[in-house]
Amino acid sequence: MLDQTAIQDFFDTYGRAVAGGDLDGIAACYSYPAHIAGDAQSIAVGAPNEVKDAFAGAAEQYHRRGLFDAVPRVRSADALTESLVWADVRWSYTDGNGAEQESSAFRYVLRVTAESVRICVVIAAEE
Numbered sequence: 001m002l003d004q005t006a007i008q009d010f011f012d013t014y015g016r017a018v019a020g021g022d023l024d025g026i027a028a029c030y031s032y033p034a035h036i037a038g039d040a041q042s043i044a045v046g047a048p049n050e051v052k053d054a055f056a057g058a059a060e061q062y063h064r065r066g067l068f069d070a071v072p073r074v075r076s077a078d079a080l081t082e083s084l085v086w087a088d089v090r091w092s093y094t095d096g097n098g099a100e101q102e103s104s105a106f107r108y109v110l111r112v113t114a115e116s117v118r119i120c121v122v123i124a125a126e127e
Helices: 004-020 023-027 048-055 058-064
Strands: 032-036 041-046 069-079 082-096 100-113 117-125
Touching: 004 023, 004 058, 004 082, 004 117, 032 048, 041 048, 041 100, 048 117, 058 082
Parallel strands: 032 117
Antiparallel strands: 032 041, 069 082, 082 100, 100 117
């Protein structure tokens, strides 16, 4: 059975790691190899150090732009198989007062087991 609360909790944890610049925490959210896809390019991610390199400095860049939190809202999560889930997530990037300044949307393929939730695929999407 699909546990919607576990999916939301996972993205809450991931968002805190991203906003806080916790590179180990971010890397721990991925299953390897992973795949990132957008309109302009696709990237295969083979190891945690590649995720850490991709996110290095991201929190500082967010903070310079006045953004301090990455708040996810799981709009839907659908089971694809017994352990794979398709999740539609809208991200709200908020300032120090909690007011949304920017937003984005991504679709994720997650591997969900009794022990963990991990990102297998990330796809940039239209809001």
